[in-house]
Amino acid sequence: MKTISAVVTGIFLFLISVSAHAQQNNTSAIEPYRLAIAYSKTTNIIFPYAILSVDRGSKDVLAQKAKGVENILQVKAAKEDFTQTNLTVVTTDGKLSSFIVDFAQQPSVLNLSLLPQESRNTIAIASESVNRQEIENCAKQVSLSEKKVRGGRDRKFGIRLKLDGIFINDGVMYLRMNIANSTHINYDIDQLRFYIRDQKKAKRTATQELEITPILIHNQTDNIKGYTDHSIVLAVPKFTIPDRKYLAIQLMEKNGGRHLELAVKNRTIVKAIPVE
Known part of the structure:
Protein backbone atom coordinates (compact mmCIF):
# COMPACT_ATOMS: atom_id res chain seq x y z
CA MET A 1 0.00 0.00 0.00
CA LYS A 2 2.85 2.37 0.79
CA THR A 3 4.36 1.65 -2.65
CA ILE A 4 1.07 2.46 -4.42
CA SER A 5 0.67 5.63 -2.37
CA ALA A 6 4.19 6.73 -3.25
CA VAL A 7 3.56 6.11 -6.95
CA VAL A 8 0.29 8.07 -6.90
CA THR A 9 1.98 10.94 -5.07
CA GLY A 10 4.81 10.94 -7.59
CA ILE A 11 2.40 11.05 -10.54
CA PHE A 12 0.45 13.89 -8.89
CA LEU A 13 3.60 15.94 -8.34
CA PHE A 14 4.71 15.27 -11.93
CA LEU A 15 1.38 16.52 -13.31
CA ILE A 16 1.61 19.68 -11.19
CA SER A 17 5.15 20.27 -12.48
CA VAL A 18 4.04 19.84 -16.11
CA SER A 19 1.05 22.17 -15.60
CA ALA A 20 3.21 24.85 -14.00
CA HIS A 21 5.76 24.56 -16.79
CA ALA A 22 3.02 24.94 -19.40
CA GLN A 23 1.65 28.02 -17.67
CA GLN A 24 5.11 29.56 -17.57
CA ASN A 25 5.51 28.95 -21.29
CA ASN A 26 2.19 30.76 -21.94
CA THR A 27 3.25 33.93 -20.13
CA SER A 28 5.59 36.63 -21.34
CA ALA A 29 7.11 39.69 -19.68
CA ILE A 30 6.48 43.16 -21.10
CA GLU A 31 9.90 44.75 -21.34
CA PRO A 32 9.73 48.38 -20.11
CA ALA A 126 -8.48 65.29 -31.39
CA SER A 127 -11.67 65.05 -33.43
CA GLU A 128 -13.33 67.59 -31.17
CA SER A 129 -10.81 70.24 -32.22
CA VAL A 130 -11.69 70.09 -35.94
CA ASN A 131 -14.64 72.49 -35.99
CA ARG A 132 -13.15 75.17 -33.76
CA GLN A 133 -15.59 77.89 -34.82
CA GLU A 134 -18.58 75.79 -33.73
CA ILE A 135 -16.94 75.13 -30.37
CA GLU A 136 -16.26 78.85 -29.90
CA ASN A 137 -19.90 79.67 -30.70
CA CYS A 138 -21.14 77.10 -28.18
CA ALA A 139 -18.75 78.43 -25.53
CA LYS A 140 -20.15 81.93 -26.02
CA GLN A 141 -23.71 80.61 -25.59
CA VAL A 142 -22.69 78.80 -22.41
CA SER A 143 -21.11 81.96 -20.99
CA LEU A 144 -24.41 83.83 -21.46
CA SER A 145 -26.75 81.02 -20.40
CA GLU A 146 -28.72 81.45 -17.19
CA LYS A 147 -28.99 77.69 -16.71
CA LYS A 148 -26.81 76.17 -14.00
CA VAL A 149 -25.45 72.87 -12.79
CA ARG A 150 -23.83 73.39 -9.41
CA GLY A 151 -20.56 71.51 -9.18
CA GLY A 152 -19.31 72.81 -5.84
CA ARG A 153 -17.10 75.64 -4.66
CA ASP A 154 -13.95 76.28 -2.66
CA ARG A 155 -13.03 79.47 -0.81
CA LYS A 156 -9.69 80.45 0.67
CA PHE A 157 -8.11 83.75 1.72
CA GLY A 158 -10.77 85.83 -0.02
CA ILE A 159 -10.72 83.88 -3.31
CA ARG A 160 -13.67 81.74 -4.39
CA LEU A 161 -13.65 79.13 -7.15
CA LYS A 162 -17.02 77.84 -8.34
CA LEU A 163 -18.17 75.40 -11.03
CA ASP A 164 -21.65 76.67 -11.89
CA GLY A 165 -22.35 75.19 -15.30
CA ILE A 166 -21.78 71.92 -17.17
CA PHE A 167 -23.01 71.75 -20.78
CA ILE A 168 -22.70 69.25 -23.64
CA ASN A 169 -22.85 69.42 -27.44
CA ASP A 170 -21.64 66.95 -30.10
CA GLY A 171 -19.00 65.21 -28.04
CA VAL A 172 -17.69 68.38 -26.40
CA MET A 173 -18.34 69.30 -22.77
CA TYR A 174 -18.30 72.91 -21.56
CA LEU A 175 -17.32 73.72 -17.97
CA ARG A 176 -18.21 77.21 -16.76
CA MET A 177 -15.99 78.38 -13.92
CA ASN A 178 -16.39 81.54 -11.86
CA ILE A 179 -13.50 83.04 -9.90
CA ALA A 180 -14.24 85.84 -7.40
CA ASN A 181 -11.75 88.01 -5.52
CA SER A 182 -13.06 89.69 -2.37
CA THR A 183 -9.70 91.21 -1.37
CA HIS A 184 -7.72 94.30 -2.44
CA ILE A 185 -4.89 92.06 -3.67
CA ASN A 186 -5.09 91.09 -7.34
CA TYR A 187 -5.14 87.36 -8.00
CA ASP A 188 -2.68 86.27 -10.71
CA ILE A 189 -3.62 82.87 -12.17
CA ASP A 190 -0.76 80.47 -12.64
CA GLN A 191 -2.73 77.32 -13.56
CA LEU A 192 -6.31 76.14 -13.91
CA ARG A 193 -6.11 72.38 -14.46
CA PHE A 194 -8.42 69.37 -14.55
CA TYR A 195 -7.56 65.81 -13.48
CA ILE A 196 -9.45 62.54 -13.17
CA ARG A 197 -8.03 61.05 -9.99
CA ASP A 198 -8.35 58.01 -7.79
CA GLN A 199 -10.10 58.51 -4.50
CA LYS A 200 -7.83 58.36 -1.46
CA LYS A 201 -5.73 55.20 -1.19
CA ALA A 202 -2.98 53.87 1.04
CA LYS A 203 0.28 55.79 0.69
CA ARG A 204 2.14 52.86 -0.90
CA THR A 205 -0.30 52.31 -3.77
CA ALA A 206 0.34 53.73 -7.24
CA THR A 207 -1.29 57.04 -8.11
CA GLN A 208 -3.45 57.00 -11.24
CA GLU A 209 -4.15 60.43 -12.65
CA LEU A 210 -5.22 61.61 -16.09
CA GLU A 211 -5.18 65.28 -16.97
CA ILE A 212 -7.96 66.65 -19.17
CA THR A 213 -6.59 69.27 -21.54
CA PRO A 214 -9.08 71.93 -22.77
CA ILE A 215 -9.71 72.12 -26.51
CA LEU A 216 -10.57 75.80 -26.16
CA ILE A 217 -10.81 78.40 -23.39
CA HIS A 218 -13.38 81.18 -23.83
CA ASN A 219 -13.01 84.50 -21.99
CA GLN A 220 -9.59 83.50 -20.69
CA THR A 221 -7.79 85.76 -18.24
CA ASP A 222 -4.68 85.58 -16.08
CA ASN A 223 -5.67 88.20 -13.52
CA ILE A 224 -8.68 88.74 -11.23
CA LYS A 225 -8.56 92.27 -9.86
CA GLY A 226 -9.59 93.09 -6.31
CA TYR A 227 -13.34 92.97 -5.60
CA THR A 228 -14.23 91.59 -9.04
CA ASP A 229 -15.22 88.22 -10.41
CA HIS A 230 -14.71 86.58 -13.79
CA SER A 231 -16.30 83.61 -15.61
CA ILE A 232 -14.35 81.29 -17.90
CA VAL A 233 -15.75 78.55 -20.16
CA LEU A 234 -13.49 75.60 -20.91
CA ALA A 235 -14.34 73.21 -23.75
CA VAL A 236 -13.05 69.66 -23.13
CA PRO A 237 -13.62 66.27 -24.79
CA LYS A 238 -16.75 64.69 -23.27
CA PHE A 239 -16.10 62.32 -20.40
CA THR A 240 -17.66 60.56 -17.45
CA ILE A 241 -15.87 59.40 -14.33
CA PRO A 242 -15.33 55.70 -13.44
CA ASP A 243 -16.17 54.33 -10.00
CA ARG A 244 -13.87 55.35 -7.15
CA LYS A 245 -12.59 58.35 -9.10
CA TYR A 246 -13.41 62.06 -9.19
CA LEU A 247 -12.70 65.19 -11.23
CA ALA A 248 -10.19 67.46 -9.47
CA ILE A 249 -10.19 71.12 -10.57
CA GLN A 250 -7.11 73.02 -9.38
CA LEU A 251 -6.65 76.79 -9.35
CA MET A 252 -3.10 77.89 -8.52
CA GLU A 253 -1.93 81.43 -7.76
CA LYS A 254 1.26 82.66 -9.41
CA ASN A 255 3.92 83.47 -6.79
CA GLY A 256 1.32 83.09 -4.07
CA GLY A 257 -0.34 80.67 -1.70
CA ARG A 258 -4.03 81.05 -2.46
CA HIS A 259 -4.52 77.65 -4.11
CA LEU A 260 -8.02 76.15 -4.43
CA GLU A 261 -9.38 72.77 -5.48
CA LEU A 262 -12.80 71.33 -6.28
CA ALA A 263 -13.71 67.63 -6.19
CA VAL A 264 -16.54 66.82 -8.64
CA LYS A 265 -18.19 63.41 -8.73
CA ASN A 266 -19.81 61.60 -11.63
CA ARG A 267 -23.35 62.25 -10.39
CA THR A 268 -22.72 65.95 -11.12
CA ILE A 269 -21.05 65.39 -14.51
CA VAL A 270 -24.01 63.39 -15.87
CA LYS A 271 -26.32 66.39 -15.25
CA ALA A 272 -24.71 68.23 -18.17
CA ILE A 273 -27.20 70.49 -20.00
CA PRO A 274 -27.45 70.41 -23.84
CA VAL A 275 -26.28 73.60 -25.53
CA GLU A 276 -29.25 75.10 -27.33
Missing part, protein backbone atom coordinates in the same frame (compact mmCIF):
# COMPACT_ATOMS: atom_id res chain seq x y z
CA TYR A 33 11.24 51.32 -21.96
CA ARG A 34 13.88 53.40 -20.18
CA LEU A 35 12.94 57.06 -19.82
CA ALA A 36 14.97 59.92 -18.33
CA ILE A 37 13.13 63.17 -17.56
CA ALA A 38 14.16 66.60 -16.30
CA TYR A 39 12.65 69.25 -14.03
CA SER A 40 13.08 72.14 -16.47
CA LYS A 41 12.45 70.33 -19.77
CA THR A 42 9.45 68.47 -21.19
CA THR A 43 9.79 65.02 -22.75
CA ASN A 44 7.27 64.06 -25.47
CA ILE A 45 6.25 60.44 -26.06
CA ILE A 46 4.38 59.74 -29.33
CA PHE A 47 2.15 56.64 -29.30
CA PRO A 48 0.69 54.84 -32.34
CA TYR A 49 -2.88 55.28 -31.01
CA ALA A 50 -4.80 57.68 -28.78
CA ILE A 51 -3.96 57.56 -25.07
CA LEU A 52 -6.67 55.96 -22.95
CA SER A 53 -5.17 56.06 -19.45
CA VAL A 54 -1.96 57.00 -17.64
CA ASP A 55 -0.73 55.55 -14.35
CA ARG A 56 2.23 57.17 -12.55
CA GLY A 57 4.27 55.23 -10.05
CA SER A 58 4.67 58.35 -7.91
CA LYS A 59 3.70 62.01 -7.82
CA ASP A 60 7.29 62.93 -8.65
CA VAL A 61 6.31 62.50 -12.31
CA LEU A 62 3.99 64.97 -14.07
CA ALA A 63 2.17 63.69 -17.16
CA GLN A 64 -0.44 65.20 -19.47
CA LYS A 65 -1.74 64.73 -22.98
CA ALA A 66 -0.59 67.42 -25.41
CA LYS A 67 -3.28 70.03 -26.00
CA GLY A 68 -5.63 69.08 -28.84
CA VAL A 69 -3.67 65.89 -29.58
CA GLU A 70 -4.68 62.36 -28.64
CA ASN A 71 -1.47 60.35 -28.96
CA ILE A 72 1.26 62.54 -27.43
CA LEU A 73 2.08 62.36 -23.71
CA GLN A 74 4.13 65.17 -22.19
CA VAL A 75 6.22 64.17 -19.18
CA LYS A 76 8.48 66.09 -16.79
CA ALA A 77 9.78 65.84 -13.22
CA ALA A 78 7.85 67.42 -10.34
CA LYS A 79 11.08 67.68 -8.36
CA GLU A 80 14.78 67.09 -8.92
CA ASP A 81 16.65 63.86 -8.08
CA PHE A 82 13.54 61.78 -7.40
CA THR A 83 13.77 58.05 -6.67
CA GLN A 84 13.38 55.80 -9.71
CA THR A 85 9.72 55.11 -10.49
CA ASN A 86 7.58 53.89 -13.37
CA LEU A 87 4.90 55.03 -15.81
CA THR A 88 2.21 52.91 -17.46
CA VAL A 89 0.20 54.02 -20.50
CA VAL A 90 -2.75 52.22 -22.12
CA THR A 91 -3.76 53.23 -25.66
CA THR A 92 -7.02 52.70 -27.55
CA ASP A 93 -5.61 49.72 -29.45
CA GLY A 94 -5.58 47.88 -26.11
CA LYS A 95 -1.77 47.96 -25.82
CA LEU A 96 0.03 48.58 -22.54
CA SER A 97 3.34 50.46 -22.62
CA SER A 98 5.57 50.42 -19.53
CA PHE A 99 8.40 52.84 -18.68
CA ILE A 100 11.12 52.87 -16.01
CA VAL A 101 11.56 56.56 -15.18
CA ASP A 102 14.76 58.16 -13.86
CA PHE A 103 15.76 61.77 -13.24
CA ALA A 104 18.36 63.46 -15.46
CA GLN A 105 19.51 67.09 -15.49
CA GLN A 106 20.08 66.88 -19.27
CA PRO A 107 18.14 63.98 -20.85
CA SER A 108 19.74 62.65 -24.02
CA VAL A 109 16.27 62.11 -25.57
CA LEU A 110 13.45 64.66 -25.37
CA ASN A 111 11.17 63.21 -28.09
CA LEU A 112 10.46 59.49 -28.04
CA SER A 113 8.35 57.92 -30.80
CA LEU A 114 6.79 54.47 -30.47
CA LEU A 115 5.35 54.67 -33.98
CA PRO A 116 6.51 52.53 -36.90
CA GLN A 117 9.44 54.04 -38.82
CA GLU A 118 7.32 55.10 -41.79
CA SER A 119 4.99 57.23 -39.64
CA ARG A 120 7.49 58.33 -36.99
CA ASN A 121 6.18 61.92 -36.66
CA THR A 122 2.43 61.29 -37.05
CA ILE A 123 0.13 62.90 -34.49
CA ALA A 124 -3.56 62.23 -33.88
CA ILE A 125 -5.51 65.47 -33.74
Whole structure:
Protein backbone atom coordinates (compact mmCIF):
# COMPACT_ATOMS: atom_id res chain seq x y z
CA MET A 1 0.00 0.00 0.00
CA LYS A 2 2.85 2.37 0.79
CA THR A 3 4.36 1.65 -2.65
CA ILE A 4 1.07 2.46 -4.42
CA SER A 5 0.67 5.63 -2.37
CA ALA A 6 4.19 6.73 -3.25
CA VAL A 7 3.56 6.11 -6.95
CA VAL A 8 0.29 8.07 -6.90
CA THR A 9 1.98 10.94 -5.07
CA GLY A 10 4.81 10.94 -7.59
CA ILE A 11 2.40 11.05 -10.54
CA PHE A 12 0.45 13.89 -8.89
CA LEU A 13 3.60 15.94 -8.34
CA PHE A 14 4.71 15.27 -11.93
CA LEU A 15 1.38 16.52 -13.31
CA ILE A 16 1.61 19.68 -11.19
CA SER A 17 5.15 20.27 -12.48
CA VAL A 18 4.04 19.84 -16.11
CA SER A 19 1.05 22.17 -15.60
CA ALA A 20 3.21 24.85 -14.00
CA HIS A 21 5.76 24.56 -16.79
CA ALA A 22 3.02 24.94 -19.40
CA GLN A 23 1.65 28.02 -17.67
CA GLN A 24 5.11 29.56 -17.57
CA ASN A 25 5.51 28.95 -21.29
CA ASN A 26 2.19 30.76 -21.94
CA THR A 27 3.25 33.93 -20.13
CA SER A 28 5.59 36.63 -21.34
CA ALA A 29 7.11 39.69 -19.68
CA ILE A 30 6.48 43.16 -21.10
CA GLU A 31 9.90 44.75 -21.34
CA PRO A 32 9.73 48.38 -20.11
CA TYR A 33 11.24 51.32 -21.96
CA ARG A 34 13.88 53.40 -20.18
CA LEU A 35 12.94 57.06 -19.82
CA ALA A 36 14.97 59.92 -18.33
CA ILE A 37 13.13 63.17 -17.56
CA ALA A 38 14.16 66.60 -16.30
CA TYR A 39 12.65 69.25 -14.03
CA SER A 40 13.08 72.14 -16.47
CA LYS A 41 12.45 70.33 -19.77
CA THR A 42 9.45 68.47 -21.19
CA THR A 43 9.79 65.02 -22.75
CA ASN A 44 7.27 64.06 -25.47
CA ILE A 45 6.25 60.44 -26.06
CA ILE A 46 4.38 59.74 -29.33
CA PHE A 47 2.15 56.64 -29.30
CA PRO A 48 0.69 54.84 -32.34
CA TYR A 49 -2.88 55.28 -31.01
CA ALA A 50 -4.80 57.68 -28.78
CA ILE A 51 -3.96 57.56 -25.07
CA LEU A 52 -6.67 55.96 -22.95
CA SER A 53 -5.17 56.06 -19.45
CA VAL A 54 -1.96 57.00 -17.64
CA ASP A 55 -0.73 55.55 -14.35
CA ARG A 56 2.23 57.17 -12.55
CA GLY A 57 4.27 55.23 -10.05
CA SER A 58 4.67 58.35 -7.91
CA LYS A 59 3.70 62.01 -7.82
CA ASP A 60 7.29 62.93 -8.65
CA VAL A 61 6.31 62.50 -12.31
CA LEU A 62 3.99 64.97 -14.07
CA ALA A 63 2.17 63.69 -17.16
CA GLN A 64 -0.44 65.20 -19.47
CA LYS A 65 -1.74 64.73 -22.98
CA ALA A 66 -0.59 67.42 -25.41
CA LYS A 67 -3.28 70.03 -26.00
CA GLY A 68 -5.63 69.08 -28.84
CA VAL A 69 -3.67 65.89 -29.58
CA GLU A 70 -4.68 62.36 -28.64
CA ASN A 71 -1.47 60.35 -28.96
CA ILE A 72 1.26 62.54 -27.43
CA LEU A 73 2.08 62.36 -23.71
CA GLN A 74 4.13 65.17 -22.19
CA VAL A 75 6.22 64.17 -19.18
CA LYS A 76 8.48 66.09 -16.79
CA ALA A 77 9.78 65.84 -13.22
CA ALA A 78 7.85 67.42 -10.34
CA LYS A 79 11.08 67.68 -8.36
CA GLU A 80 14.78 67.09 -8.92
CA ASP A 81 16.65 63.86 -8.08
CA PHE A 82 13.54 61.78 -7.40
CA THR A 83 13.77 58.05 -6.67
CA GLN A 84 13.38 55.80 -9.71
CA THR A 85 9.72 55.11 -10.49
CA ASN A 86 7.58 53.89 -13.37
CA LEU A 87 4.90 55.03 -15.81
CA THR A 88 2.21 52.91 -17.46
CA VAL A 89 0.20 54.02 -20.50
CA VAL A 90 -2.75 52.22 -22.12
CA THR A 91 -3.76 53.23 -25.66
CA THR A 92 -7.02 52.70 -27.55
CA ASP A 93 -5.61 49.72 -29.45
CA GLY A 94 -5.58 47.88 -26.11
CA LYS A 95 -1.77 47.96 -25.82
CA LEU A 96 0.03 48.58 -22.54
CA SER A 97 3.34 50.46 -22.62
CA SER A 98 5.57 50.42 -19.53
CA PHE A 99 8.40 52.84 -18.68
CA ILE A 100 11.12 52.87 -16.01
CA VAL A 101 11.56 56.56 -15.18
CA ASP A 102 14.76 58.16 -13.86
CA PHE A 103 15.76 61.77 -13.24
CA ALA A 104 18.36 63.46 -15.46
CA GLN A 105 19.51 67.09 -15.49
CA GLN A 106 20.08 66.88 -19.27
CA PRO A 107 18.14 63.98 -20.85
CA SER A 108 19.74 62.65 -24.02
CA VAL A 109 16.27 62.11 -25.57
CA LEU A 110 13.45 64.66 -25.37
CA ASN A 111 11.17 63.21 -28.09
CA LEU A 112 10.46 59.49 -28.04
CA SER A 113 8.35 57.92 -30.80
CA LEU A 114 6.79 54.47 -30.47
CA LEU A 115 5.35 54.67 -33.98
CA PRO A 116 6.51 52.53 -36.90
CA GLN A 117 9.44 54.04 -38.82
CA GLU A 118 7.32 55.10 -41.79
CA SER A 119 4.99 57.23 -39.64
CA ARG A 120 7.49 58.33 -36.99
CA ASN A 121 6.18 61.92 -36.66
CA THR A 122 2.43 61.29 -37.05
CA ILE A 123 0.13 62.90 -34.49
CA ALA A 124 -3.56 62.23 -33.88
CA ILE A 125 -5.51 65.47 -33.74
CA ALA A 126 -8.48 65.29 -31.39
CA SER A 127 -11.67 65.05 -33.43
CA GLU A 128 -13.33 67.59 -31.17
CA SER A 129 -10.81 70.24 -32.22
CA VAL A 130 -11.69 70.09 -35.94
CA ASN A 131 -14.64 72.49 -35.99
CA ARG A 132 -13.15 75.17 -33.76
CA GLN A 133 -15.59 77.89 -34.82
CA GLU A 134 -18.58 75.79 -33.73
CA ILE A 135 -16.94 75.13 -30.37
CA GLU A 136 -16.26 78.85 -29.90
CA ASN A 137 -19.90 79.67 -30.70
CA CYS A 138 -21.14 77.10 -28.18
CA ALA A 139 -18.75 78.43 -25.53
CA LYS A 140 -20.15 81.93 -26.02
CA GLN A 141 -23.71 80.61 -25.59
CA VAL A 142 -22.69 78.80 -22.41
CA SER A 143 -21.11 81.96 -20.99
CA LEU A 144 -24.41 83.83 -21.46
CA SER A 145 -26.75 81.02 -20.40
CA GLU A 146 -28.72 81.45 -17.19
CA LYS A 147 -28.99 77.69 -16.71
CA LYS A 148 -26.81 76.17 -14.00
CA VAL A 149 -25.45 72.87 -12.79
CA ARG A 150 -23.83 73.39 -9.41
CA GLY A 151 -20.56 71.51 -9.18
CA GLY A 152 -19.31 72.81 -5.84
CA ARG A 153 -17.10 75.64 -4.66
CA ASP A 154 -13.95 76.28 -2.66
CA ARG A 155 -13.03 79.47 -0.81
CA LYS A 156 -9.69 80.45 0.67
CA PHE A 157 -8.11 83.75 1.72
CA GLY A 158 -10.77 85.83 -0.02
CA ILE A 159 -10.72 83.88 -3.31
CA ARG A 160 -13.67 81.74 -4.39
CA LEU A 161 -13.65 79.13 -7.15
CA LYS A 162 -17.02 77.84 -8.34
CA LEU A 163 -18.17 75.40 -11.03
CA ASP A 164 -21.65 76.67 -11.89
CA GLY A 165 -22.35 75.19 -15.30
CA ILE A 166 -21.78 71.92 -17.17
CA PHE A 167 -23.01 71.75 -20.78
CA ILE A 168 -22.70 69.25 -23.64
CA ASN A 169 -22.85 69.42 -27.44
CA ASP A 170 -21.64 66.95 -30.10
CA GLY A 171 -19.00 65.21 -28.04
CA VAL A 172 -17.69 68.38 -26.40
CA MET A 173 -18.34 69.30 -22.77
CA TYR A 174 -18.30 72.91 -21.56
CA LEU A 175 -17.32 73.72 -17.97
CA ARG A 176 -18.21 77.21 -16.76
CA MET A 177 -15.99 78.38 -13.92
CA ASN A 178 -16.39 81.54 -11.86
CA ILE A 179 -13.50 83.04 -9.90
CA ALA A 180 -14.24 85.84 -7.40
CA ASN A 181 -11.75 88.01 -5.52
CA SER A 182 -13.06 89.69 -2.37
CA THR A 183 -9.70 91.21 -1.37
CA HIS A 184 -7.72 94.30 -2.44
CA ILE A 185 -4.89 92.06 -3.67
CA ASN A 186 -5.09 91.09 -7.34
CA TYR A 187 -5.14 87.36 -8.00
CA ASP A 188 -2.68 86.27 -10.71
CA ILE A 189 -3.62 82.87 -12.17
CA ASP A 190 -0.76 80.47 -12.64
CA GLN A 191 -2.73 77.32 -13.56
CA LEU A 192 -6.31 76.14 -13.91
CA ARG A 193 -6.11 72.38 -14.46
CA PHE A 194 -8.42 69.37 -14.55
CA TYR A 195 -7.56 65.81 -13.48
CA ILE A 196 -9.45 62.54 -13.17
CA ARG A 197 -8.03 61.05 -9.99
CA ASP A 198 -8.35 58.01 -7.79
CA GLN A 199 -10.10 58.51 -4.50
CA LYS A 200 -7.83 58.36 -1.46
CA LYS A 201 -5.73 55.20 -1.19
CA ALA A 202 -2.98 53.87 1.04
CA LYS A 203 0.28 55.79 0.69
CA ARG A 204 2.14 52.86 -0.90
CA THR A 205 -0.30 52.31 -3.77
CA ALA A 206 0.34 53.73 -7.24
CA THR A 207 -1.29 57.04 -8.11
CA GLN A 208 -3.45 57.00 -11.24
CA GLU A 209 -4.15 60.43 -12.65
CA LEU A 210 -5.22 61.61 -16.09
CA GLU A 211 -5.18 65.28 -16.97
CA ILE A 212 -7.96 66.65 -19.17
CA THR A 213 -6.59 69.27 -21.54
CA PRO A 214 -9.08 71.93 -22.77
CA ILE A 215 -9.71 72.12 -26.51
CA LEU A 216 -10.57 75.80 -26.16
CA ILE A 217 -10.81 78.40 -23.39
CA HIS A 218 -13.38 81.18 -23.83
CA ASN A 219 -13.01 84.50 -21.99
CA GLN A 220 -9.59 83.50 -20.69
CA THR A 221 -7.79 85.76 -18.24
CA ASP A 222 -4.68 85.58 -16.08
CA ASN A 223 -5.67 88.20 -13.52
CA ILE A 224 -8.68 88.74 -11.23
CA LYS A 225 -8.56 92.27 -9.86
CA GLY A 226 -9.59 93.09 -6.31
CA TYR A 227 -13.34 92.97 -5.60
CA THR A 228 -14.23 91.59 -9.04
CA ASP A 229 -15.22 88.22 -10.41
CA HIS A 230 -14.71 86.58 -13.79
CA SER A 231 -16.30 83.61 -15.61
CA ILE A 232 -14.35 81.29 -17.90
CA VAL A 233 -15.75 78.55 -20.16
CA LEU A 234 -13.49 75.60 -20.91
CA ALA A 235 -14.34 73.21 -23.75
CA VAL A 236 -13.05 69.66 -23.13
CA PRO A 237 -13.62 66.27 -24.79
CA LYS A 238 -16.75 64.69 -23.27
CA PHE A 239 -16.10 62.32 -20.40
CA THR A 240 -17.66 60.56 -17.45
CA ILE A 241 -15.87 59.40 -14.33
CA PRO A 242 -15.33 55.70 -13.44
CA ASP A 243 -16.17 54.33 -10.00
CA ARG A 244 -13.87 55.35 -7.15
CA LYS A 245 -12.59 58.35 -9.10
CA TYR A 246 -13.41 62.06 -9.19
CA LEU A 247 -12.70 65.19 -11.23
CA ALA A 248 -10.19 67.46 -9.47
CA ILE A 249 -10.19 71.12 -10.57
CA GLN A 250 -7.11 73.02 -9.38
CA LEU A 251 -6.65 76.79 -9.35
CA MET A 252 -3.10 77.89 -8.52
CA GLU A 253 -1.93 81.43 -7.76
CA LYS A 254 1.26 82.66 -9.41
CA ASN A 255 3.92 83.47 -6.79
CA GLY A 256 1.32 83.09 -4.07
CA GLY A 257 -0.34 80.67 -1.70
CA ARG A 258 -4.03 81.05 -2.46
CA HIS A 259 -4.52 77.65 -4.11
CA LEU A 260 -8.02 76.15 -4.43
CA GLU A 261 -9.38 72.77 -5.48
CA LEU A 262 -12.80 71.33 -6.28
CA ALA A 263 -13.71 67.63 -6.19
CA VAL A 264 -16.54 66.82 -8.64
CA LYS A 265 -18.19 63.41 -8.73
CA ASN A 266 -19.81 61.60 -11.63
CA ARG A 267 -23.35 62.25 -10.39
CA THR A 268 -22.72 65.95 -11.12
CA ILE A 269 -21.05 65.39 -14.51
CA VAL A 270 -24.01 63.39 -15.87
CA LYS A 271 -26.32 66.39 -15.25
CA ALA A 272 -24.71 68.23 -18.17
CA ILE A 273 -27.20 70.49 -20.00
CA PRO A 274 -27.45 70.41 -23.84
CA VAL A 275 -26.28 73.60 -25.53
CA GLU A 276 -29.25 75.10 -27.33
